[in-house]
Amino acid sequence: MSSSMLFNVTTFTYLISMLAFFAFLASKNRSVGLAGSFIAYAGLVIQTVAIGLRWKESYALGVGHAPMSNLYESIVFFSWTIVLLFAYIDIRYKYRVIGAFVMPFALLGMAWAQMGMNTGIEPLVPALQSNWLLYHVITCFLGYAAFAVACGISIMYLIKSAFESTNTSAPAGGLMSMFPPLKVLDDLNYRAIMIGFPLLTLGIITGAAWANYAWGTYWSWDPKETWSLIVWFVYAAFLHARITKGWVGKRAAWLSVIGFLATIFCYLGVNLFLSGLHSYGGGS
Amino acid sequence: MATTERSFITNVWDFFCSLKLTLFLLFSLALTSIIGTIVPQGVTPPEYIAQISATKLQIYTKLGFFDMYHSWWFIALLYVFSVNLISCSIKRLPHVFKFISQPTLVLGEGLRNSFSLKGDLSFSGSIEKGKERLVEFLGKEFSAPVITEHNGEYHLFAQKTAWCRLGVYVVHLSILVIFIGAIIGSLFGYKGFVAIVEGTSVNAFERQNGQQMPLGFELLCEKFNVEFYANGAPKEFRSTLTVLENGKPVPGYSQVKVIVNEPLTYKGITFYQSSYGKASEGGEHYITVTPRNGGPTEKFTVREGVPVTLKDGTTFKLLEATQEVRPFAPGFSGPAARIEVARKGAAPQTFITFKNFPDMNAQRGDALIFGYEGTNAKQYTGLQVAKDPGVWVVWLGCALMVIGIGVAFFMSHKRIWVVVSKGNARIYGNASKNQAAFQMQFEEISEKFQHLKI
Numbered sequence: 001m002s003s004s005m006l007f008n009v010t011t012f013t014y015l016i017s018m019l020a021f022f023a024f025l026a027s028k029n030r031s032v033g034l035a036g037s038f039i040a041y042a043g044l045v046i047q048t049v050a051i052g053l054r055w056k057e058s059y060a061l062g063v064g065h066a067p068m069s070n071l072y073e074s075i076v077f078f079s080w081t082i083v084l085l086f087a088y089i090d091i092r093y094k095y096r097v098i099g100a101f102v103m104p105f106a107l108l109g110m111a112w113a114q115m116g117m118n119t120g121i122e123p124l125v126p127a128l129q130s131n132w133l134l135y136h137v138i139t140c141f142l143g144y145a146a147f148a149v150a151c152g153i154s155i156m157y158l159i160k161s162a163f164e165s166t167n168t169s170a171p172a173g174g175l176m177s178m179f180p181p182l183k184v185l186d187d188l189n190y191r192a193i194m195i196g197f198p199l200l201t202l203g204i205i206t207g208a209a210w211a212n213y214a215w216g217t218y219w220s221w222d223p224k225e226t227w228s229l230i231v232w233f234v235y236a237a238f239l240h241a242r243i244t245k246g247w248v249g250k251r252a253a254w255l256s257v258i259g260f261l262a263t264i265f266c267y268l269g270v271n272l273f274l275s276g277l278h279s280y281g282g283g284s
Numbered sequence: 285m286a287t288t289e290r291s292f293i294t295n296v297w298d299f300f301c302s303l304k305l306t307l308f309l310l311f312s313l314a315l316t317s318i319i320g321t322i323v324p325q326g327v328t329p330p331e332y333i334a335q336i337s338a339t340k341l342q343i344y345t346k347l348g349f350f351d352m353y354h355s356w357w358f359i360a361l362l363y364v365f366s367v368n369l370i371s372c373s374i375k376r377l378p379h380v381f382k383f384i385s386q387p388t389l390v391l392g393e394g395l396r397n398s399f400s401l402k403g404d405l406s407f408s409g410s411i412e413k414g415k416e417r418l419v420e421f422l423g424k425e426f427s428a429p430v431i432t433e434h435n436g437e438y439h440l441f442a443q444k445t446a447w448c449r450l451g452v453y454v455v456h457l458s459i460l461v462i463f464i465g466a467i468i469g470s471l472f473g474y475k476g477f478v479a480i481v482e483g484t485s486v487n488a489f490e491r492q493n494g495q496q497m498p499l500g501f502e503l504l505c506e507k508f509n510v511e512f513y514a515n516g517a518p519k520e521f522r523s524t525l526t527v528l529e530n531g532k533p534v535p536g537y538s539q540v541k542v543i544v545n546e547p548l549t550y551k552g553i554t555f556y557q558s559s560y561g562k563a564s565e566g567g568e569h570y571i572t573v574t575p576r577n578g579g580p581t582e583k584f585t586v587r588e589g590v591p592v593t594l595k596d597g598t599t600f601k602l603l604e605a606t607q608e609v610r611p612f613a614p615g616f617s618g619p620a621a622r623i624e625v626a627r628k629g630a631a632p633q634t635f636i637t638f639k640n641f642p643d644m645n646a647q648r649g650d651a652l653i654f655g656y657e658g659t660n661a662k663q664y665t666g667l668q669v670a671k672d673p674g675v676w677v678v679w680l681g682c683a684l685m686v687i688g689i690g691v692a693f694f695m696s697h698k699r700i701w702v703v704v705s706k707g708n709a710r711i712y713g714n715a716s717k718n719q720a721a722f723q724m725q726f727e728e729i730s731e732k733f734q735h736l737k738i
């Protein structure tokens with residue numbers, strides 16, 4: 001059994017899980033929702049094994065390193081952290097329907113990685129041969145995943161609040177009754193960002209520490225660094241918006257969506273459109 | 285007059301204390317930062333200048349877009365940001381300290397109604413006995429309470445981790461600490477570059493502004509090596525360096541291996557492996573020529589680009605050489621040279637000869653077999669040089685930030701009041717953060733509370 005086969009199985013499992021969540025939304029059948037969760041967990045376990053296996057395979061190839069060194073490996077890890085966080089929210093807060101808005105991100109990541117990218121295990125170039133790589137990548141991607149979850153929750157918030165403002169008379173029935181109340185969504189959004197913000201902060205700090213260690217400059221306004229700071233500013237604005245009158249609710253949800261768009265640009269757009277020090281470029 | 289002046293000052297103060305300004309600044313910093321990720325920073329490439337119009341170039345230069353993170357308006361934004369941060373803290377910190385040092389001991393009606401966490405207990409004992417029993421209870425289950433008598437009732441107040449309300453201020457302070465570290469670095473630190481040819485030493489380096497600066501010691505490059513993976517990707521760039529004081533190696537700083545991610549620091553100056561190349565002086569290459577039909581092999585010592593004419597009128601010249609061909613020709617390794625050969629009266633041909641693959645050289649079906657034997661050319665190692673005395677302040681700021689965020693997000697100020705009246709006691713609870721977790725703790729306490737026998 002090779003890791004790449006298991007990654008394919010993972011992708012397929014996430015697809016089924018997402019479809020189950022959609023079916024859950026449409027049918028309101030609790031056991032369908034439960035199935036969605038369990039399939040997602042199964043996928044998470046398979047993916048964990050696959051990541052471990054890929055790590056092992058890299059040693060067998062004589063270029064041993066943690067599987068987080070290029071765009072492909074980072075996307076796979078990103079998907080993994082998204083599902084991990086979803087599992088946490090599902091178990092802790094019991095709002096299963098969030099899966100319908102979060103699993104698509106995990107699936108999208110895996111599908112793109114498996115179909116559109118060079119999946120080969122590559123040796124580490126000198127710049128990446130450092131333990132800092134691990135600390136930096138893990139903290140950044142855990143942060144990104146939390147922002148992905150927050151974005152999914154914010155989209156739910158925006159849909160639900162749009163629906164409620166147009167249908168003031170009728171009690172929000174149908175699909176909307178499946179969604180957690182606005183107040184809960186707002187709170188979950190905040191909680192997800194409360195996980196993501198410290199991790200992003202740690203990610204930026206570990207990146208700066210690494211840059212200082214390897215090049216003698218902790219900050220050089222490289223496009224990737226700058227974009228991570230932009231993301232950080234947006235979420236700092238989110239945190240302060242919450243304690244400012246008139247900025248709660250919808251505006252906070254929009255900020256969370258904008259924050260995630262900036263995150264995605266920081267992660268992918270910078271490599272595709274701008275140039276810099278970071279190596280996660282050129283997926284193919 | 286006096287009042288308008290006063291109100292003007294108050295208005296300015298309120299402006300700098302406002303969170304709306306904070307939001308505005310955070311958005312402005314986020315948006316303007318984008319410019320520097322699109323417009324090239326530092327030395328502007330000529331291709332870029334050629335591609336934009338003259339007016340655009342003029343405007344960009346005026347606005348400092350080519351070094352925007354050091355432009356006056358970006359720095360000004362950071363100053364206003366700092367002022368906003370400091371004013372906000374000056375305005376709020378005294379309240380927070382008061383909140384911590386003089387907690388609300390007596391729970392008024394308004395607050396009682398605003399708390400969602402509460403519980404009731406009826407008891408038959410005297411109010412004094414009830415108070416004593418409840419003080420003991422709170423001390424055991426939560427934390428020792430302060431007792432206040434008010435309107436014939438006893439108000440017991442207990443709290444935990446009140447200081448965690450200071451967490452956000454630690455975060456804000458940390459930002460200022462990081463700024464201070466950055467300023468120290470820019471005032472007293474420097475960055476530069478030095479290239480050292482193998483076997484030679486330097487005692488100065490070039491700063492970013494082009495100025496030569498003495499190191500205060502000598503740095504000798506003993507050797508430089510590059511290694512490649514089988515697929516041609518670089519594996520390791522390695523300089524072997526020795527620090528010399530008065531011409532003698534410094535113990536512990538002799539033959540130090542410096543690779544990317546493992547710099548050398550001596551006397552506060554750090555050297556980072558950053559590039560390498562062929563030294564321009566010296567550089568002779570050895571080429572062998574063997575007639576295919578037998579006959580002695582001739583060895584030539586040539587310089588790059590200088591043509592050599594053989595006895596039969598054939599001329600050749602070495603176009604370029606590498607001591608490791610792997611990145612250019614995966615599957616091959618070792619030294620190789622690209623040479624141009626022109627038989628007398630024929631068009632010149634270019635091809636590659638290898639040192640380690642004589643069979644490959646022989647496969648070229650020509651009357652002469654060319655081989656490459658390597659070079660006496662030296663390489664140089666390019667080292668980034670940096671000194672930054674502010675970096676420890678920056679790390680201190682980062683540590684404060686991480687701790688501050690941890691405290692601000694993951695700890696909460698928990699408060700419990702018990703109001704004891706005759707025959708009756710009520711318990712109230714409140715937490716500054718993470719109400720859900722506190723609710724569970726409170727419900728447990730409240731459950732025990734309601735079953736007390738007094």
Ligand code: HEM
Pocket residue numbers: 236239240242243302303306309364365366368369370372376452455456459689692
């Ligand atoms: C001009 C800049 C800033 C000002 C004036 C400012 C001001 C404030 C104020 C007044 C609060 C509310 C404190 C309270 O709850 O009583 C706050 C909270 C906070 N600030 Fe700032 N802040 C600034 C920048 C930042 C930045 C750049 C960060 C990034 C780490 C930050 C992180 C926080 C955090 C984490 C909180 C707590 C939010 C929460 O509990 O949800 N602040 N800030």
